[in-house]
Amino acid sequence: LALGERDFLRFLGLDAAPPPRQPQPVPRVLQKIAREREAAADAGLARAPCTVAELGAPGDALRALPDRGFLLPSDSCLQRLLSFNLSAIPDREQPTAAELGLDLGPSTYEELGPALELVVSLVPQPGLRAGPPRGRGRAVAEQSVPRPHGVLRVRLQGALQHAARRQWSRLGLLLDVQVVEDGEPGRHRHPRALCARLRRTLRATLLVATLDPARCRHPARPRR
């Protein structure tokens, strides 16, 4: 069986065995999806082949790419350059859907509100050592969050396709978070505790669904 290890790794889509480093934490969203799939399989429920139902897209794999970006000095509540390594996706796999997950942390009675406004903009070809991006690029998502807690999900299919067309090795996104006091847009203040907590604890993960045409020759059409 030891001889079969290389073949098995290739079958998994890996060139070599991952080095014995610290095991990576599994994002909760992937844990949940894996558990649901296992339960469905145990119950004998059939799945549509070559479909990532969780993102409503064709595909056979779902990747959680960790954010390798950094906080930016800003007058906002929080501004962060989010950077995702797209080179982790082999050339033979086609990205079909992307969802940004922003973990805003737990909810407590003391920390209910104020509301937040989030803007995610595309940063052309970000480099980790290139410093903060010059100006904000095209906004790809804008969202009001009346009660900031838990994981906020933002669909980013357009941004991913844009990056894929230009063969970028990284997807760079500028996340700008503003506080909306009393629910009135435009009256931005800086409640220090909430912003400090967000700056300390905010975690971002990019979920990417991909399709390997060699494995999925006739993917099911996504449901409208």
Next chain:
Amino acid sequence: AVPAAPQAASRSLCHRHQLFISFRDLGWHKWIIAPKGFMANYCQGECPLSVAAYLNSSNYAFMQALMQVVDPTVSPAVCVPTKLSPISMLYQDNGDNVILRHYEDMVVDECGCG
């Protein structure tokens, strides 16, 4: 004429055998996060003419078994999976990314002559 159905299932006839693949035993648990292993199973057994018509078989399996009786140089019908189910595997790649991949047709649910 259709051969008579076998009276009792013989151990040597084509059927599904249980096989659990433990990733820990293989040392693959270092990158495969879940599941810990899976019930892969496999098909093994003979497909003689007398059972080729009954064991979840294709019509061609029966024809092949018939041809083998007439001409022993023809290879016999073989015991193959006739129903497979998928599994999803959660694993880590070389770049610290966690991947959930769906693999169709990984678990043998039923066997038959083909």
